[in-house]
Amino acid sequence: MISVEHLTKRYGPHTAVNDVSFRCEPGTVTGFLGPNGAGKSTTMRMITGLTPPTGGTATVDGMPYRRLPNPGRRVGVLLDASAQHPGRTGRETLSLAAQVMGVDRGRVDKLLDLVGLDAKAGRKRVRQYSLGMRQRLGLAHALLGDPRVLILDEPANGLDPEGIFWMRTVLRDFADRGGTVLLSSHLLREVEAVADRLVVIGGGRVVADGTKDELLAGSGIRVRALEPEKLEWALTTAGVTTTRTADGAFVAQADAETVGRTAAAADLVLLELRPADGGGLEQLFLELTTNGAAKEAAR
Numbered sequence: 273m274i275s276v277e278h279l280t281k282r283y284g285p286h287t288a289v290n291d292v293s294f295r296c297e298p299g300t301v302t303g304f305l306g307p308n309g310a311g312k313s314t315t316m317r318m319i320t321g322l323t324p325p326t327g328g329t330a331t332v333d334g335m336p337y338r339r340l341p342n343p344g345r346r347v348g349v350l351l352d353a354s355a356q357h358p359g360r361t362g363r364e365t366l367s368l369a370a371q372v373m374g375v376d377r378g379r380v381d382k383l384l385d386l387v388g389l390d391a392k393a394g395r396k397r398v399r400q401y402s403l404g405m406r407q408r409l410g411l412a413h414a415l416l417g418d419p420r421v422l423i424l425d426e427p428a429n430g431l432d433p434e435g436i437f438w439m440r441t442v443l444r445d446f447a448d449r450g451g452t453v454l455l456s457s458h459l460l461r462e463v464e465a466v467a468d469r470l471v472v473i474g475g476g477r478v479v480a481d482g483t484k485d486e487l488l489a490g491s492g493i494r495v496r497a498l499e500p501e502k503l504e505w506a507l508t509t510a511g512v513t514t515t516r517t518a519d520g521a522f523v524a525q526a527d528a529e530t531v532g533r534t535a536a537a538a539d540l541v542l543l544e545l546r547p548a549d550g551g552g553l554e555q556l557f558l559e560l561t562t563n564g565a566a567k568e569a570a571r
């Protein structure tokens with residue numbers, strides 16, 4: 273569990289992080305979203321004890337990070353994939369970390385394998401690694417101590433689409449086994465597929481915090497059927513408010529399952545069922561961050 277309460281960081285007159293509070297529960301992936309400069313890295317650096325906060329507290333499993341004994345066994349951290357020593361090989365990087373953490377050296381090969389770095393890549397010096405390979409090595413390093421919590425800053429940067437898919441699978445699996453994941457990104461699509469919860473930050477402030485479903489609720493579901501009139505009738509009868517769009521689809525104020533089940537019960541063939549245009553998470557993200565920045569500017 274990660275608990276952030278009223279974290280604030282000021283650099284001179286500039287407030288980088290302003291009274292930020294949120295929680296990350298075991299068994300969940302929390303997407304920490306915001307545009308560049310929103311305050312994600314600063315918040316993560318405060319959680320991991322690298323930047324002292326101006327105010328507020330952050331704890332991991334009830335304790336400030338800096339007070340955790342052998343923190344690598346409790347929390348896996350990947351804040352900057354380029355920070356690894358360029359002169360060491362990937363394998364040496366992990367072997368050294370294993371020694372420091374008191375982890376069985378056998379885990380090094382297991383983790384290189386898990387993150388898709390083969391024996392040849394393991395023997396290469398980190399300076400020869402692409403950013404994607406550094407991210408993979410960084411994730412292996414974070415997982416080395418078999419922690420229950422992962423804190424990852426933009427881990428998908430530099431990964432190709434296959435790498436992003438692979439990373440999602442690893443993180444989902446980690447959370448499904450009871451782990452806690454905090455994962456930042458400035459790209460909504462990157463975390464949308466894996467996160468259970470979203471914390472959106474804009475101008476140093478939390479502008480939205482909730483489950484992905486909660487944040488999507490109210491945006492509506494765009495649905496199109498072979499027989500639009502029958503669909504409208506079925507949805508209205510089921511108590512779902514609908515609005516017809518210019519192209520014969522409907523925006524239904526209900527979740528996708530309710531809309532899908534209602535259509536199925538009426539034997540209707542659906543041609544489309546997805547978050548409504550203009551109400552999708554992307555739009556929400558844009559609106560929230562723009563509003564957040566605007567409010568900030570008006571202060």
Ligand SMILES: Nc1ncnc2c1ncn2[C@@H]1O[C@H](COP(=O)(O)OP(=O)(O)OP(=O)(O)O)[C@@H](O)[C@H]1O
Pocket residue numbers: 283286287288289306307308309310311312313314315458
């Ligand atoms: N050491 C520092 N000194 C002064 N200002 C800083 C420092 N670190 C961060 N900032 C400022 O704090 C704000 C938040 O930066 P931060 O790096 O946390 O944002 P971010 O959301 O992680 O964005 P990015 O993805 O671009 O790193 C920015 O305005 C940044 O310029």
